[in-house]
Amino acid sequence: MDAVEILKGLKDKGVRFTPQRQAILEFLLATDIHPTAEDIYKQVKVKFPGVSLGTIYNTLNMLKEHGFILELTCGDMSSRFDGNPVNHYHAMCNRCGKVVDFPCDLVEMDKYVAEKTNFIINTHNLVFYGICPECQKEQQH
Numbered sequence: 571m572d573a574v575e576i577l578k579g580l581k582d583k584g585v586r587f588t589p590q591r592q593a594i595l596e597f598l599l600a601t602d603i604h605p606t607a608e609d610i611y612k613q614v615k616v617k618f619p620g621v622s623l624g625t626i627y628n629t630l631n632m633l634k635e636h637g638f639i640l641e642l643t644c645g646d647m648s649s650r651f652d653g654n655p656v657n658h659y660h661a662m663c664n665r666c667g668k669v670v671d672f673p674c675d676l677v678e679m680d681k682y683v684a685e686k687t688n689f690i691i692n693t694h695n696l697v698f699y700g701i702c703p704e705c706q707k708e709q710q711h
C-alpha cells in the first residue's frame with residue numbers, strides 16, 4: 571500500500587493526519603532499513619524541526635494498531651519499524667544492527683500453533699540474530 575491509500579483508509583476511520591505525521595509514514599514506506607523511532611525522528615526533524623519524539627511514537631503506534639506497519643521487538647534493544655505489514659521474516663546483525671527481510675514458508679506456523687493450542691493466532695513475532703556478511707568480512711581483518 572502507498573501513503574495515499576493508507577491516508578485514505580485512516581480518513582475513512584476518522585483519523586486525520588498532519589503533514590508531520592504524513593512525513594513519518596512516507597519515510598517508513600520508502601525505506602527498507604527497518605528504522606528505530608529515533609532514526610525516524612532524526613529524519614523527519616530535517617523537514618519538520620518542531621516534531622517531537624512523542625509524535626513519532628504516537629504515530630507509529632497508531633499505524634501499527636490499524637495494521638499498516640509492523641513493529642519488530644528486539645529484546646532489550648529498540649524496536650524496529652517496517653512499512654511492510656505483510657507477514658515476513660527478519661534477520662538482525664548483532665554487531666551493526668542491520669535488519670534484512672527474507673521470505674519463508676514459516677508463515678504456516680500460525681496454522682500449526684493454532685492447531686496445537688486451539689488459540690486464534692492473530693500475529694507472531696520472530697527475529698533471527700547473527701552476524702551479517704559485511705561484519706563477517708570486517709571480523710576477518
Ligand code: ZN
Nearest residue numbers: 663666702705
Ligand atoms: Zn552487521
Ligand code: MN
Nearest residue numbers: 652654660671
Ligand atoms: Mn521487513
